[in-house]
Amino acid sequence: MNKISVIIDEKKFDVDPQKTILEVCRENGIEILTMCHLKGLMDIGACRLCIVEVEGINRLLSACTTKVAPNMVVKTATDRIKRYQRITTELFFAERNHVCAVCVSNGKCELQNLGYKVELDHIRYPHLFPQCEVDTSHPWYVMDHNRCIMCTRCVRVCNEVEGAHNWDVMNRGHQVRIISDFNTPWGQSTTCTSCGKCLHACPTGAIWPKAIVQGQLEKNPVMVTELVERRKMKL
Amino acid sequence: MNRHELQAMVEKAKEKHKQLKHKICVCCGASCISSGSEEVLKKLQNEIKTRGLENEIEVVPSGCMGPCNQGPLVKHLPENTIYQRVDCENLDRIIESQIVEGKPVEDMLLFADSREKPFVNANEDPFFKKQLKIALKDCGDINPEEIEDYFAVGGYQALDKALYRMTPEEVISEVKQSRIRGRGGAGYPTGLKWETVYKYVSPQKYVICNGDEGDPGAFMDRSVLEGNPHRIIEGMTIAGYAIGASKGFAYIRGEYPLAIKRFEQAIKQATKHGLLGKNILGSPFSFEVEVRIGAGAFVCGEETALIASIEGKRGTPKPRPPFPAESGLWGKPTLINNVETFAAIAPIIQNDGEWYSETGTAKSAGTKVFALAGKINYSGLIEVPMGTTLREVVFEIGGGIQGGAEFKAAQTGGPSGGCIPAEHLDVKMDYESLTSLGSIMGSGGLIVMDKSSDMVDVARFFMEFCMDESCGKCVPCRVGTKMMHDLLQKIYDGKATQIDLDRLEELAVYVKETSLCGLGGSAPNPLLSTLRHFRQEYESKILKEA
Structure with missing residues (x-):
């Protein structure tokens, strides 16, 4: 296959033109922060953490949805990008009710890790403290909307990998919520197969199994990626 | 119907109109209907019948005439006399004086307070005199519910010309030569867009007409769809022929029931006459148009969200690239243009591209429709050449500020624009000129404000709109607009400090630069532009540190 050359952070790479900027960066050890991306699921460019500067384009592009192009010059770690990544992280924390100390995913949480990575010492914006439901109606799992960051990885894994499409999104703006079926309690869902893939896809402590307590959550998002890769190989 | 039959229809319709002595148009656009024009129309039609004048005088419902706040409007042709605020009682005076005696009713003529005297021929009123109507040309003169009326003004002649005397490449080159730019707001060169879609090879392509007009205070698309739906169908069909599409969708917002009704009616009429469907006008080209109704989401005016909505999905935008020209509706190459852009296509083809490009400025050719609203004497719909100054629009065409108050600012482009x-x-x-001032052309909403407007409140209002209308997909727009709104509210309430203002400014630039789509990317514009031009109003509300 013909390779094209791109320059990322002043280093030249010869790459497959079908790849996204994010894939190229990850394969070559360039760190790009992501939250809504999970390898194997369709990328939607929603979290805006993976934004990069591309020479000749006056907008910031999301690395996960932008394919490389011949002689593309990409910058991934300018001061502007770092500043924006920090603001995005602050907004994540200010949006819902994230209390690490009582959270099942404490210590293993992607949002928490993101906070460490952008060296978040405090949040400059007022917390919104929305009233969020905790749906415990499912016999095995819990959906805690307080901890949801609307990455929609659960929605995509349920639709694309499990094929059940139990999860979806309702409302607009800061009122958006993940819903089960047509906004019925999860336990009453007629589509959920209780496969638990959403639990592993979720980056925070929003979806978790009932049998655990604070800090005990073990998630395996790589399982989703591997599952998708294995299916591709079978085909 | 083949092209010869079309010519015969056009001649017949023109002949019929020649025989009539007078034509009376009663504005039946949404705003005149809301002030009772349908009753006026009914009464007038009955009166003409009882007096046995129906062979001399034709009474028709028409589309928007322009000065909407003076409605219901009644226009008497060929004198072109417009009467304002007509109701079933004072209609008798028009009938007695204008129709029977042929004398105009002086005190009912269209008139704004700031003018010296009313004009018997409305075209002498600066409101009409300064305008140049291309997209709105027949709107207000013809009955939008009758295809024969559109034939009488040369309807579907451009389609005939495109199908029989031009190749798709020639149509595209004509559109390119006209230098028309997308009238939805972003101003992308239309010809270039057509060419891009044309170049992608695909057995199936689509044409989409974006009629999801959502800016507060904007009603250009609605008026065109209500007043001259066949013009849009003709424009879309020509576009379909040019790019090689066989199917078009008109996405019209659900809040425009009249526009939807008239457009669907127009589709039926056009299909019946062989102007849509298989082998249009006897040519090998086939094209059909379907209406899709928006469910009330502002974000569905964004092209990728609109496409998702037509596909039956949740109306949320997707990152571009890929652009719809490459991968649009159901992954197929898709041409998506605004209603007003399609309205200008037929005249461009019928005359030529150069004719269109002679109007306007070097970089912005042609005319633009604006919806005047706010504290202005004539609020309504106007069409002016690009490059007309704001002063001409507000003070000459619009008749100045209500009550002779002092002009403070004009908001263009609605919640995505600036003041x-x-x-x-x-x-x-x-x-270009509007962008350099920190505003945008936008779709054409123009809200005029006088000294009583508080600019912080204006910014807060538009931010509230964007906050409610954000689809919630990306973080900067979903959370950022909420944070900015809360900070603006805090400033407006007089509880904010300088730190809050600094944070607000930082957030505004962040949301503008990082948002996924144009909604978030332009949501901070009203805030940034009021800060740029009226910073002292913000600072006067800031608490001074003790």
Whole structure:
């Protein structure tokens, strides 16, 4: 296959033109922060953490949805990008009710890790403290909307990998919520197969199994990626 | 119907109109209907019948005439006399004086307070005199519910010309030569867009007409769809022929029931006459148009969200690239243009591209429709050449500020645009000049404000709109607009400090630069432009540190 050359952070790479900027960066050890991306699921460019500067384009592009192009010059770690990544992280924390100390995913949480990575010492914006439901109606799992960051990885894994499409999104703006079926309690869902893939896809402590307590959550998002890769190989 | 039959229809319709002595148009656009024009129409039709004048005088419902706040409007042709605020009682005076005696009713003529005297021929009123109507040309003169009326003004002649005398490449080159730019707001060169879609090879392509007009205070698309739906169908069909599409969708917002009704009716009429469907006008080209109704989401005016909505999905935008020209509706190459852009296509083809490009400025050719609203004497719909100054629009065409108050600012482009203060009244209304002032052309909403408007409140209002209308997909727009709104509210309430203002400014730039789509990317514009031109109003509300 013909390779094209791109320059990322002043280093030249010869790459497959079908790849996204994010894939190229990850394969070559360039760190790009992501939250809504999970390898194997369709990328939607929603979290805006993976934004990069591309020479000749006056907008910031999301690395996960932008394919490389011949002689593309990409910058991934300018001061502007770092500043924006920090603001995005602050907004994540200010949006819902994230209390690490009582959270099942404490210590293993992607949002928490993101906070460490952008060296978040405090949040400059007022917390919104929305009233969020905790749906415990499912016999095995819990959906805690307080901890949801609307990455929609659960929605995509349920639709694309499990094929059940139990999860979806309702409302607009800061009122958006993940819903089960047509906004019925999860336990009453007629589509959920209780496969638990959403639990592993979720980056925070929003979806978790009932049998655990604070800090005990073990998630395996790589399982989703591997599952998708294995299916591709079978085909 | 083949092309010869079309010619015969056109001649017949023209002949019929020649025989009539008078034509009376009663404006049946949404705003005149809301002030009772349908009753006026009914009564007038009955009166003409009882007096046995129906062979001399034709009474028709028409589309928007322009000065909407003076409605219901009744226009008497060929004198072109417009009467304002007509109701079933004072209609008798028009009948007795204008129709029976042939004398105009002086005190009912269209008139704004700031003018010296009313005009018997409305075209002498600066409101009409300064306008140049291309997209709105027949709107207000013809019955939008009758295809024969559109034939009488040369309807579907451009389609005939395109199908029989031009190749798709020639159509595209004509559109390119006209230098028309997308009228939805972003101003992308239309010809270039057509060419891009044309170049992608695919057995299936689509044409989409974006009629999901959502800016507060904007009603250009609605008026065109209500007043001259066949013009849009003709424009879309020509576009379909040019790019090689066989199917078009008109996405019209659900809040425009009349526009939807008339457009669907027009589709039926056009299909019946062989102007849509298989082998249009006997040519090998086939094209059909379907209406899709928006469910009330502002974000569905964004092209990728609109496409998702037509596909039956949740209306949320997707990152571009890929652009719809490459991968649009159901992954197929898709041409998506605004209603007003399609309205200009038939005249461009019928005359030629050069004719269109002679109007306007060097970089912005042609005319633009604006919806005047706010504290202005004539609020309504106007069409002016690009490059007309804001002063001409507000003070000459619009008749100045209500009650003779002082002009403070004009908001263009609605929640995605910005304000223009009094010192820039002489700015030319074109894409580049407005952008350089921190505003945008936008779809054409123009809200005029006088000294009573608080600019912080204006910014807060538009931010509230964007906050409610954000789809919630990306973080900067979903959370950022909420944070900015709360900070603006805090400033407005007089509880904010300088730190809050600094944070607000930082957030505004962040949301503008990082948002996924144009909604978030332009949501901070009203805030940034009011800060740029009226910073003292913000600072006067800030708490001074003790």
